Amino acid sequence: MYDGGKIIVGLIIGIGLFLSPFIYNAGTAAKPPDPQLTKKAKEAKVCVAPKAYMRESHFKMLDEWRHTVVRDGERYYKAADGKIYYKSLQVTCLDCHSDKTKFCDQCHNYLSVNPYCWDCHIAPEEKK
Amino acid sequence: MNFVLSLVFSSLAVLVVVLIPWIGVGALNLKILFGVVIPYAALATFIVGIIVRVLDWGRSPVPYRIPTTAGQMWSFPWIKSNPIDNPKGTGGVVVRMLFEVLTFRSLFRNTRLEYSKVDGVPRINYEWEKWLWLAALLFHYSFLVIFLRHFRFFMEPVPGFVTLLESLDGFLQMGAAPFNGFGLPGVYLTDMLLMAAVTWLLLRRILYSQIRYLSLPADYFPLLLILSLGTTGILMRYLLRVDITKVKELVIGIFKFSPVVPDGIGVIFYIHLFILCVLITYFPFSKLMHFAGIFLSPTRNLSNNNRFVRHVNPWNYPVKFHTYEEYEDEFRDAMIEVGLPVDKGAKTAEEGEKE
Numbered sequence: 001m002y003d004g005g006k007i008i009v010g011l012i013i014g015i016g017l018f019l020s021p022f023i024y025n026a027g028t029a030a031k032p033p034d035p036q037l038t039k040k041a042k043e044a045k046v047c048v049a050p051k052a053y054m055r056e057s058h059f060k061m062l063d064e065w066r067h068t069v070v071r072d073g074e075r076y077y078k079a080a081d082g083k084i085y086y087k088s089l090q091v092t093c094l095d096c097h098s099d100k101t102k103f104c105d106q107c108h109n110y111l112s113v114n115p116y117c118w119d120c121h122i123a124p125e126e127k128k
Numbered sequence: 129m130n131f132v133l134s135l136v137f138s139s140l141a142v143l144v145v146v147l148i149p150w151i152g153v154g155a156l157n158l159k160i161l162f163g164v165v166i167p168y169a170a171l172a173t174f175i176v177g178i179i180v181r182v183l184d185w186g187r188s189p190v191p192y193r194i195p196t197t198a199g200q201m202w203s204f205p206w207i208k209s210n211p212i213d214n215p216k217g218t219g220g221v222v223v224r225m226l227f228e229v230l231t232f233r234s235l236f237r238n239t240r241l242e243y244s245k246v247d248g249v250p251r252i253n254y255e256w257e258k259w260l261w262l263a264a265l266l267f268h269y270s271f272l273v274i275f276l277r278h279f280r281f282f283m284e285p286v287p288g289f290v291t292l293l294e295s296l297d298g299f300l301q302m303g304a305a306p307f308n309g310f311g312l313p314g315v316y317l318t319d320m321l322l323m324a325a326v327t328w329l330l331l332r333r334i335l336y337s338q339i340r341y342l343s344l345p346a347d348y349f350p351l352l353l354i355l356s357l358g359t360t361g362i363l364m365r366y367l368l369r370v371d372i373t374k375v376k377e378l379v380i381g382i383f384k385f386s387p388v389v390p391d392g393i394g395v396i397f398y399i400h401l402f403i404l405c406v407l408i409t410y411f412p413f414s415k416l417m418h419f420a421g422i423f424l425s426p427t428r429n430l431s432n433n434n435r436f437v438r439h440v441n442p443w444n445y446p447v448k449f450h451t452y453e454e455y456e457d458e459f460r461d462a463m464i465e466v467g468l469p470v471d472k473g474a475k476t477a478e479e480g481e482k483e
Contacts, residue, residue, distance in 0.1 A: 021282035030284035112286035
């Protein structure tokens with residue numbers, strides 16, 4: 001090897017960076033999130049849309065709601081099962097899912113999602 | 129290979145790469161194969177391949193310094209030298225390498241031959257071509273940011289630098305498209321910059337005749353692969369959502385060596401993952417190795433000290449000498465016989481003749 005020392009040090013640093021997730025995660029529990037439903041949500045049994053859609057795309061629905069409410073003044077949403085919902089982040093979503101830290105934030109912290117909504121919208125107070 | 133054929137060939141190759149997981153997961157439901165087995169195999173190939181190639185490069189001798197420099201070398205104190213472009217010691221080399229790796233300095237000097245006619249007379253121009261440098265810089269930095277942002281899937285808890293990058297990259301807090309339902313999640317600048325830059329890097333190979341002539345499937349294939357990697361990623365983020373909470377469970381499982389394959393992840397994720405696997409498997413065998421190679425470029429990482437340090441060619445073998453003296457000793461008699469001048473013993477021979 002010519003300049004072998006330097007090349008091997010560089011190689012170890014480079015490969016080490018690529019393999020860092022293996023090292024970083026080795027000690028942690030890394031539990032998947034476990035969103036908790038409130039009593040109210042449990043009684044309702046169903047969400048606004050099917051669970052799979054909500055898990056994948058609930059923010060798309062929120063975006064649609066906010067556009068149609070703020071721009072077109074349409075405040076009611078007819079779900080696929082015929083139920084009518086008042087289109088609102090605070091009044092509807094967070095009525096059923098009032099324990100935001102045990103529900104929304106569970107997933108959001110897991111994936112480092114920081115919705116800017118709470119700059120203006122107010123999350124319900126939670127009893128500890 | 130002809131240029132149309134090269135393009136068709138590499139596009140077909142990428143199409144096959146997209147179709148394999150589409151059929152494999154979409155129709156045959158081989159989730160463990162595409163979600164766990166192939167990623168491990170690809171990662172192993174990537175790591176081992178890089179090590180083997182770099183060690184191979186390390187064994188290649190560098191007989192002397194190659195001064196392809198753009199500056200005056202150090203000679204006398206009263207002649208102004210350029211310590212960065214033509215460094216005489218380690219300090220200058222480090223600065224030159226930093227410029228090279230972080231700002232692609234030699235690409236910045238890229239020129240392009242152009243023909244033009246001035247008053248009916250043909251002219252050759254060497255145009256300073258900045259677009260390649262600009263697109264390359266945007267592409268590589270966007271790729272880096274996107275790669276680092278993906279660490280939100282790779283690490284739990286998510287490290288702070290990822291959150292910081294996300295907020296900087298998404299500072300526009302704007303939707304991807306001005307349609308209802310596209311306002312969230314917010315658009316990332318690097319997503320768009322990467323696609324624009326790769327598109328240009330591909331287009332220049334098609335539009336410029338000289339570069340078209342030089343381009344091979346080995347050039348088109350990685351570009352098209354990265355283009356499709358970006359397209360599937362963008363589709364997944366803004367249009368065809370998958371359950372990324374489950375995606376993270378899968379990825380963390382791989383990194384903790386306890387793989388799980390959750391149900392309910394859309395096929396598009398497996399396509400995205402498979403394209404990545406193909407890309408990193410292909411990596412050590414292709415010109416993508418310039419990622420490691422740039423650190424080993426002899427024209428950049430060696431100081432120009434040819435004139436004051438002796439560099440012995442490392443592949444010199446001990447040469448067997450046969451000096452002139454030995455030669456004369458061997459042939460003296462014959463040389464004298466035909467009248468050739470000799471250094472030694474000539475006198476005795478002449479004297480012998482006279483007697």
